[in-house]
Amino acid sequence: xxxxxxxxxxxxxxxxxxxxxxxxxxxxxxxxxxxxxxxxxxxxxxxxxxxxxxxxxxxxxxxxxxxxxxxxxxxxxxxxxxxxxxxxxxxxxxxxxxxxxxxxxxxxxxxxxxxxxxxxxxxxxxxxxxxxxxxxxxxxxxxxxxxxxxxxxxxxxxxxxxxxxxxxxxxxxxxxxxxxxxxxxxxxxxxxxxxxxxxxxxxxx
Amino acid sequence: xxxxxxxxxxxxxxxxxxxxxxxxxxxxxxxxxxxxxxxxxxxxxxxxxxxxxxxxxxxxxxxxxxxxxxxxxxxxxxxxxxxxxxxxxxxxxxxxxxxxxxxxxxxxxxxxxxxxxxxxxxxxxxxxxxxxxxxxxxxxxxxxxxxxxxxxx
Numbered sequence: 001x002x003x004x005x006x007x008x009x010x011x012x013x014x015x016x017x018x019x020x021x022x023x024x025x026x027x028x029x030x031x032x033x034x035x036x037x038x039x040x041x042x043x044x045x046x047x048x049x050x051x052x053x054x055x056x057x058x059x060x061x062x063x064x065x066x067x068x069x070x071x072x073x074x075x076x077x078x079x080x081x082x083x084x085x086x087x088x089x090x091x092x093x094x095x096x097x098x099x100x101x102x103x104x105x106x107x108x109x110x111x112x113x114x115x116x117x118x119x120x121x122x123x124x125x126x127x128x129x130x131x132x133x134x135x136x137x138x139x140x141x142x143x144x145x146x147x148x149x150x151x152x153x154x155x156x157x158x159x160x161x162x163x164x165x166x167x168x169x170x171x172x173x174x175x176x177x178x179x180x181x182x183x184x185x186x187x188x189x190x191x192x193x194x195x196x197x198x199x200x201x202x203x204x205x
Numbered sequence: 206x207x208x209x210x211x212x213x214x215x216x217x218x219x220x221x222x223x224x225x226x227x228x229x230x231x232x233x234x235x236x237x238x239x240x241x242x243x244x245x246x247x248x249x250x251x252x253x254x255x256x257x258x259x260x261x262x263x264x265x266x267x268x269x270x271x272x273x274x275x276x277x278x279x280x281x282x283x284x285x286x287x288x289x290x291x292x293x294x295x296x297x298x299x300x301x302x303x304x305x306x307x308x309x310x311x312x313x314x315x316x317x318x319x320x321x322x323x324x325x326x327x328x329x330x331x332x333x334x335x336x337x338x339x340x341x342x343x344x345x346x347x348x349x350x351x352x353x354x355x356x357x358x
Contacts, residue, residue, distance in 0.1 A: 073211035
């Protein structure tokens, strides 16, 4: 049945076009290759919904997407093309900011607030979890802020890798600390120091 | 196999076998493509599947009905040119058996034969797909087998 693969792929392309026309496909996804391995990327009617480290979606994220947009989540190369191109430019050092729209609407208001602050951290700069909490207007909520950052459904584009612990160590990262080191090295042009950065390197803004 | 929660999961889990089934029923690539499109669009429109765990048989049922509808509308004999595309991968039924079956069997028996002997569905799933009792499914497959053997003599 070796010849069947391309035939089915062609049929799927036509099916996706019809599903789009009929409004049955609300969210499109595909796997994008990156220097950090495959990324499962989903784009909805308002923008990028999810970038997940791995070739398969996270069950939690999928449930969140289905709750917001229904079950019309379909493999759709074209819908993901723009963010795939921007990711490629970012990883090759040719892009410092993303232009694609993002969609945080499936999240809680608090999560959206925290990620909006995170999204404003400039390329190559660092901020602490405590500072993110402060910028959301609630100094005491730094643990909750760290939780929201840890659950960031759109890593890389919403640069949660720029958020570190108050002592300058890396903290955590959904894609693993090696991925966080890779992204910070790409942006800052130097390896992450052993034991993290001295606090003077962290953003005060 | 996990229960699909999205159209995409349903599609990725079953599209190859449904396309192959459509090809085995129709013997023609373009017809199979149409049956594949009709089947999945109908499944998306009718979402969710009637019961968890029966998604596969549900899709086969839709595909069988779509193939029969198209066959009725076309009012012509199936073409066999694209059948080698759907050659079975690992079961004991040869392409010659399949071609003979497609050529000689009436629609209901052809569907039962392909579902059971080529696609590997259980009799419970065949009966669900063809909307008949399990006993009727067994009898259709047995009748089809008899005819295939006779045709191959």
